[in-house]
Amino acid sequence: MSFLKNEIDTICAISSPSGEGAISIIRASGADCLHILKKIFRPYRKDLSDIKSRFLYIGRIFDFQTESFVDEAACVFIKGPNSYTGEDMFEIYPHGGVFNTKYILEIILKSGARLAYNGEFTKRAYLNNKISLVKAEAILEIIKANSLKTLVIANNELSGLLEKKIEKIKEDYLYMLASVEALIDFPEEEFENINADFLKKAEESAELILELIESYENYELNKRGFSIVIAGQPNVGKSSILNKLLDKNRAIVSDIPGTTRDYIEENLFLSNKPVKIIDTAGLRETENEIEYEGIKVSYSQIKNADAVLYVFDVNDLTENEILKEILEEKENVVPVVNKLDTLVVKNLKTVENKIIKEFKFTNNPVFISAKTGEGFESMKTALYDIIIKSESGVKDDVGITTIRQKNLLLKSLNFLERAKEKFKEGSPLELVSIDLRDGIKSLDEIIGSVTNEDVLDVLFKEFCIGK
């Protein structure tokens, strides 16, 4: 299908998720909307000859081929260009059944519309200059948001705050460009401080760009959830800790060492932070093939984790080569001393000393009992502090949310650095100007004022049909 044809067609789709619900939503966009609506919908009051835009009408949907009554529904017509897509649109809200909703969609298709591609409504909104590319991406991120943090960042993007930051960087580039062009056009003139100004602006812009690039890691981390692996020797109570954190018997617990063989992954919130918590097979030398496979998986889980809870039995503190390796390779390893309820003789200070001085943990131990729940709040606080510490990037929750944006920022930064180097070296100023212009182009591509069809295809494919 050609690019132009897409714009002419009237498109429709079911916009609500599939399955039974209270109501469904069917959307259409394009020049034929009013014509189609008149064909299939009969309001109880008035007719549709003088339909008002953005008014809710209640009436009945008919199959115009068989004249059969299909469903009672509410319906709204939105006249373009003041609609989501910028075109004429309608939305029908029938009862939330699977069959009736699909039937209504069929009737609309028979009336001349075609099924929308993924994200085609939003793509049209972008092509009709209703929203920027960054805002289109924000809409997708809002739909996928899994925590307050990701929602706030996506909302800041939608409300234009990210674009403002990018515009600010662009202004600085334009200032540098103007300085360079002034030097090119009037080489004999003496401009005061122009060199210092240029370099200062270049540094400030680079800083802003780097901050935005860093914000992506932070957003990603929030999106996928900070991953915490529970590791340690067999029988120390790892699975019991997982169960207590989840408040349900998710993992099998037994007094036989080597009970957990495969890893178990669950999601939970630590305060407002979504985290992935992973219970693993106990680490030890073994002849048992299945257990050995499980331990190999434990290693790879530990390797990929953002933090490790390394669990000890309070009555049996032992170290081994595996622990040494973990401590060498991982930054966030929290020693967790479990089974506090069974402590008989030992002084906790001795335990703490052993962990810090002998085993060389950099984090203080937390003492817990998975049986009674004692110490769990301290353990959660220790983890929360680690999450907060590892978060970087912008503090005002205005940052980037996609790899596309990140790559374009990197590209722009590259051009900026080149322009700066050339300026410093005294290369021909025309070359500096070219780099700056390329840098600006990359910034424009982020917002979407310049782009190409391939980029749009990739981007909108991620949306669901009907958005």
Ligand SMILES: Nc1nc2c(ncn2[C@@H]2O[C@H](COP(=O)(O)OP(=O)(O)OP(=O)(O)O)[C@@H](O)[C@H]2O)c(=O)[nH]1
């Ligand atoms: N008294 C007491 N017993 C505990 C505590 N935590 C775990 N246990 C017991 O210790 C034994 C081992 O617990 P698990 O949670 O299966 O230990 P694990 O570390 O997952 O063991 P593997 O899966 O074999 O590596 C079980 O009998 C638990 O009931 C605790 O805090 N206090």
Ligand SMILES: [Mg+2]
């Ligand atoms: Mg276990």
